[in-house]
Structures are given as C-alpha cells and as structure tokens.
Amino acid sequence: MKKTIMMAFMVSALWTCKNQEAPKESTENKAVATVYYNGDIITMDGDTAQYAEAVVVSEGKITFVGNANEAMKVAGPGHKMKDLDGKTMLPGFIDPHSHFINALSMSNQANCSPAPVGKGNDVPGILAALKDFQKEKAVPEGKLITGYGYDDSVMPEGRTLNRDDLDDAFPNNPVLIIHVSLHGGVLNSKAMELFGISAETETPAGGIIVRKPGTNEPYGLIMETAFMPIMEQLPTPTDAELMQQIKDGQMIYAEEGVTTAHEGLTNAQQVAILKKAADANALFIDVISYPFITEMDTLISTYGLDAFGKYDNGLKLGGIKITIDGSPQGRTALFTTPYLTGGPGGEKNWKGESTFSQDEVNNMLKRIYDNGLQSTFHANGDGAIDMCLKAHEFASNGDLTKDRRTTIIHSQFVRDDQLDKYVDYNLIPSLYTEHTFFFGDTHVKNRGLEQASRISPMKTAMEKGLKPTNHTDFNVVPINQLFVIWSAVNRITRNGEVLGAEERVSPYQALQAITTNAAYQYFEEDTKGRLKAGYVADFVILDKNPLKVDAMAIKDIVVQETIKGGNSIFLKE
Structure with missing residues (x-):
C-alpha cells in the first residue's frame, strides 16, 4: 500500500509541476481539494470493515474515497496532501445522547465525581473538591457553589452525603451538588432557602425528597420532578460569558472526536441560548436539540414546526x-419487580415510579406524532419501557411501523420480548454500555446478577436486526468515545469483573453505534457516519486503530485530530 501511495504522490507532484509550467486556465476561484492518505482509513460503509487508500475533500464534502491514483486525478491540480503517517481515520463520532447544555457550565462547577473521573469517592473527598473549587474560583460568601457527579452508589459503607455535611463545611454559602444521574441533587440549608424548599414542601408526584429521620425536614437529596423547579431557577450567564461557554463546551466534544452533539432535554430558555449561538455563527460542531415535552407548544408557537428537523x-x-x-x-427507574435494596428514601417493596401517568404519556406522544415530529423517550427500567410501547401503540393511529425514528434513550433493562416489539414497531434503542463499568456493581446489588448482566444488550439488539446506538449521557460520565467502544467490547465493571459476556460486541459493531447507526437515528444516514462521496467531511483521526489493538487497549487510544466539514477543529499538541 505504501508503494502505491508513494507512486500516487509522485504522480500528483508531476501533475502540479506540469500545471505550473503551462497553466491552461485560472484556478483563482476554484476550491483547493485535500487528499488524505497513508493511514488506516476505515470507511464504515458496510457491515464489515472496509479500508480506502485515500479520501478527497473539497468545499467541506467528500468527493472521492478509494484508490490513491484515482484520488489524485479527482483532486486535480494544486491540491493539498494530508499525510496520516500511519494513523487511523474514520467518520467523525456522532453522539447519540448527551446533555450538551451541561458542558457550558462545567468550568464553573466543582467536579465531585468518584474515581476515575474525580476524587469524590466519599464524603470527605466531595467536601475537599468543593473547598478546592471555592478557593480556586474565589467564590465569595453568599454565592451559590455548584458541583456535579455525586454518586451515592459508591459511598463506602452506605455513608451518603446529606444537608448537615454541607452545612458544617459551608455555613455561609448555598451549595448544590448535582447527582450523577442528572435527575437530582444534594442541597444544604442555604440552598434550600434559595430554591424555596422546606419541611412544608410537599413531595410532588414522580418526585423524591429525602427527609431527615424522624422529621419532615428535607435532608439534602432531592430527585426527579421535585428537582426540576430547582434546575429552572439556576442562574444564567451574561452574553459574553455565554459565548465563551459555547466555545469551551464544544471543545469538550471536539477533543473526543465528536462532530455532532446531542442536547437531550432542553427547556425553552436553553433553546434560546442555542439559537443565539447559532445566529452568531458560534457553533463549529453540529448540535441537535430535543426540547422537553412541556416546552413543545411554546417552541412551536415561537419558531414554528418548520424549525424542526433541519x-x-x-x-x-x-x-x-x-x-x-x-x-x-x-x-x-421504573421496574416491574422490586429493587433488592429498597427505595432512595428507604421505601419498601419499591419498584420506582414514573414521571407521568400512562394516559399522560399516551397523549403527549400522540401530540408529537400528530405534528409529524420525532420523539425520544427516556426509559431505563422495564416498567418504563412497557409505558413507551403502550404509548406508541396508542399514538400511532394504526400505523405502528411508520419510519418515525422514535428512540428509546437508555433502554437499559429492556427485556427480550420488548426488543421484539422494537423490531415490530420500528423503534431505536440508544444503549448505554458504560453503565457496565461505572454502575455495574451497583446494578448487581440493586437488581441481582441475572438482570444486571443484561443491561444494554447490544449484541442481542443487533442480532434481531435493530440499529442500536451507544451513548455517554454526558456529563453523567465523560464524553470519551473510545471508552464507549471499550465498554461495549469488554463490559468490565469497576471491580474488574465481566458483566454480561454474552452481550459483548466486536470493535467494528461498537464503532457502528456511534457512526452509521447514530446517523440513522438522526435521519442523517445519507450525509454522515460514512466516508463516502457526497457525505460531509467530518473525520476523527486516532493514534491507533481500534479494530487492530488488543480489546482492553481500546480505551487508551488517543484522538489526534477532529475535522468538521473539512476544517480542523481540534489538533492534539
């Protein structure tokens, strides 16, 4: 292959010289093509790995993929040569589900995550992370301190963080630490005052307010619908701060090879922020937003139905x-059988609960379908997935298999009979294999080994003919796409055990979940996810080939460069 590439390079050089000696026409207004060559170029075009010798890019689009000699001819006179120097190039990673908005504020929040993401392995570690952040950012008394990544499931001996811990450490500041699930947080007394939470606050349907034992006083942890009003009250940045946060947030994705990002639960105010960034031409990666159902009427009224889908x-x-x-x-999460460990507030015979009733979900989905819009569900437990399926049956107006690309995000504990209905109803599971590492041991404790071993059953889904995607739910866990691949291939827990060996997939299948399958999830399979003529020139360049290294070494592969629409947006120093 190298000999072929070198000969092609010589042909290119001779062609250029010839053109310089006797120019036949002006090229002043013509786009200069770029030829990528001399590396492992994985096209992702097919169900098995296919390689190309060269890729030609012009005006942000791929114009040719294939033989090096032919690439030089297509590129034409004066083209640029991009030597991959043995590295691996493939389509830019497409993020099937994360929370892009959260990336905008992470630089202004304390990292309270446990290892390997942070140092919040126990209560002292969390408090230390908050103290370090307060000192580093010079947060004055009275100002809110926010952290992220609190994971009560890894706290030693079940000693979880509570209001008193935060009150003792931060008597003069409101403190809010967002739960690793992004579905709740722990607050101290001053934060509860700030957000209007007290002993008189009733727990709303679908919500959790953990109370101090023997009292009605909130003890810190607030989850689900009880937490939503708190998130809506968080302070917003100035315009100048916003533009910097937009840039910094995109770089978090770009550094991981992601060229298309997902914003997985957007309120109207956040849509306005993203619109402002787009209008200012500040987006250098693509961002796809899925506003929450409660915002639907407002957004249609403000932007119109035509604003969706393009x-x-x-x-x-x-x-x-x-x-x-x-x-x-x-x-x-909602299950059809009880948790082995009870509920987060000590509830017995606890199966979890739904955010909305079945009738509410039915009517919500019908409104979405009737307006011709795509829907994404958040559903983790098998009980929640049952609700999704019933809602689809109700809302489909007799056309259960219409190509709607309805996606059930997470689908963590999906049963085989439910996957069969995914096939029958033309639904997409967006799985979350990183749970095997970050939370696998916790799932074994909460749900038992048999059910925990079946989380994110990617192999079974693929064998049934589905096109599953695989995500990070960032910032629940980092956006690291090589770790996503690694987790799907190995399914290793924090304790080093294999969880659900029968659901491991090949590295190529794991790549499909964040390239071709993810493009399909977004109705973008004709423009993204493959290296193919006519497609957008979105690439990621890696220092090693994930299809050729040892399976356990995939997570150690490094992103060298990210290219969006033919332009380099990240280059590792």
Whole structure:
C-alpha cells in the first residue's frame, strides 16, 4: 500500500509541476481539494470493515474515497496532501445522547465525581473538591457553589452525603451538588432557602425528597420532578460569558472526536441560548436539540414546526423528549419487580415510579406524532419501557411501523420480548454500555446478577436486526468515545469483573453505534457516519486503530485530530 501511495504522490507532484509550467486556465476561484492518505482509513460503509487508500475533500464534502491514483486525478491540480503517517481515520463520532447544555457550565462547577473521573469517592473527598473549587474560583460568601457527579452508589459503607455535611463545611454559602444521574441533587440549608424548599414542601408526584429521620425536614437529596423547579431557577450567564461557554463546551466534544452533539432535554430558555449561538455563527460542531415535552407548544408557537428537523447554522431541533422514569443507580427507574435494596428514601417493596401517568404519556406522544415530529423517550427500567410501547401503540393511529425514528434513550433493562416489539414497531434503542463499568456493581446489588448482566444488550439488539446506538449521557460520565467502544467490547465493571459476556460486541459493531447507526437515528444516514462521496467531511483521526489493538487497549487510544466539514477543529499538541 505504501508503494502505491508513494507512486500516487509522485504522480500528483508531476501533475502540479506540469500545471505550473503551462497553466491552461485560472484556478483563482476554484476550491483547493485535500487528499488524505497513508493511514488506516476505515470507511464504515458496510457491515464489515472496509479500508480506502485515500479520501478527497473539497468545499467541506467528500468527493472521492478509494484508490490513491484515482484520488489524485479527482483532486486535480494544486491540491493539498494530508499525510496520516500511519494513523487511523474514520467518520467523525456522532453522539447519540448527551446533555450538551451541561458542558457550558462545567468550568464553573466543582467536579465531585468518584474515581476515575474525580476524587469524590466519599464524603470527605466531595467536601475537599468543593473547598478546592471555592478557593480556586474565589467564590465569595453568599454565592451559590455548584458541583456535579455525586454518586451515592459508591459511598463506602452506605455513608451518603446529606444537608448537615454541607452545612458544617459551608455555613455561609448555598451549595448544590448535582447527582450523577442528572435527575437530582444534594442541597444544604442555604440552598434550600434559595430554591424555596422546606419541611412544608410537599413531595410532588414522580418526585423524591429525602427527609431527615424522624422529621419532615428535607435532608439534602432531592430527585426527579421535585428537582426540576430547582434546575429552572439556576442562574444564567451574561452574553459574553455565554459565548465563551459555547466555545469551551464544544471543545469538550471536539477533543473526543465528536462532530455532532446531542442536547437531550432542553427547556425553552436553553433553546434560546442555542439559537443565539447559532445566529452568531458560534457553533463549529453540529448540535441537535430535543426540547422537553412541556416546552413543545411554546417552541412551536415561537419558531414554528418548520424549525424542526433541519439545521440552521449548526443547530437542529431534532424532536421532542419525554422522560418516563429516573435512573437505576439512583433507584428511581421504573421496574416491574422490586429493587433488592429498597427505595432512595428507604421505601419498601419499591419498584420506582414514573414521571407521568400512562394516559399522560399516551397523549403527549400522540401530540408529537400528530405534528409529524420525532420523539425520544427516556426509559431505563422495564416498567418504563412497557409505558413507551403502550404509548406508541396508542399514538400511532394504526400505523405502528411508520419510519418515525422514535428512540428509546437508555433502554437499559429492556427485556427480550420488548426488543421484539422494537423490531415490530420500528423503534431505536440508544444503549448505554458504560453503565457496565461505572454502575455495574451497583446494578448487581440493586437488581441481582441475572438482570444486571443484561443491561444494554447490544449484541442481542443487533442480532434481531435493530440499529442500536451507544451513548455517554454526558456529563453523567465523560464524553470519551473510545471508552464507549471499550465498554461495549469488554463490559468490565469497576471491580474488574465481566458483566454480561454474552452481550459483548466486536470493535467494528461498537464503532457502528456511534457512526452509521447514530446517523440513522438522526435521519442523517445519507450525509454522515460514512466516508463516502457526497457525505460531509467530518473525520476523527486516532493514534491507533481500534479494530487492530488488543480489546482492553481500546480505551487508551488517543484522538489526534477532529475535522468538521473539512476544517480542523481540534489538533492534539
């Protein structure tokens, strides 16, 4: 192959010289093509790995993929040569589900995550992270301190964080630490005053307010519908701060090879922020937003139905999101059988609960379908997935198999009979294999080994003919796409055990879940996810080939460069 490439390079050089000696026509206004060559170029075009010798790019689009000699001819006179130097190039990673908006504020929040993401392995570690952040950012007394990544499931001996811990450490500041599920948080007394939470606050349907034992006083942890009003009251940045946060947030994705990002639960105010960034031409990756169902009427009234399903300066309103349940690690996901460990507030015979009633979900989905919009569900437990399926049956107006690309985000504990209905109803599971590492041991404790071993059954889904995607739910866990691949291939827990060996997939199948399958999820399979003539020139360049290294070494592969529409947006120093 190298000999072929070198000969092609010589042909290119001779062609250029010839053109310089006797120019036949002006090329002043013609786009200069770029030829990528001399590496493992994985096209992702097919169900088995296919390689190309060269790729030609012009004006942000791929114009040729294939033989090096032919690439030089297609590129034409004066083209640029991009030597991959043995590295691996493939389509830019497409994020099937995360929370892009959260990336905008992470630089202004304390990392309270446990290892390997942070140092919040116990209560002292969390408090230390908050103290370090307060000192580093010079947060004055009285100002809110926010952290992220609190994971009560890994706290040693069940000693979880509570209001008193935060009151003792931060008597003069409101403190809010967002739960790792993004479905709740722990507050101190001053934060509860700030957000209007007290002993008189009733727990809303679908919500959790953990009370101090023997009293009605909130003890810190607030989840699900009880937490939503708090999120809506968080302070918003100035315009100058916003533009910097938009840039910084996109770089978090770009550094991981992601060229298309997902914003998985957007309120109207956040849509306005994204619109402002798009109007200012500040988006250098594509962002697809799925506003929450409660915002649907407002957004249609403000922007019109025509605003959905198409890009505007890098922003697309993809559809509408319905949240059915919570998180299995937070014990708020809805199951058909009880948790082995009870509920987050000590509830007995606890199966979790739904955010909305079945009738409400039915009517919500019908409104989405009747307006011709795509829907994404959030559903983790099998009980929540049952609700999704019933809603689809209700809302489909007799056409259960219409190509709607309805996506059930997470589908963590989906049963085989439910996957069969996914096939019958033309639904998409967006799985979450990183749970095997970050929360697998917790799922074994909460749900038992047999059910925990079946989380995110990617192999079974593929064998049934589905096109599953695989996500990070960032910032629940980092956006690291090589770790996504690694987790799907290995399914290793924090304790080093294999969880559900029968659901491991090949590295190529794991790549499909964040390239071709993800493009399909977004109705973008004709423009993204493959290296193919006519497709957008979105690439990621890796230092090693994930299809050739040892399976356990996939997570150690490094993103060298990310290219969006033919332009380099990240280059590792």
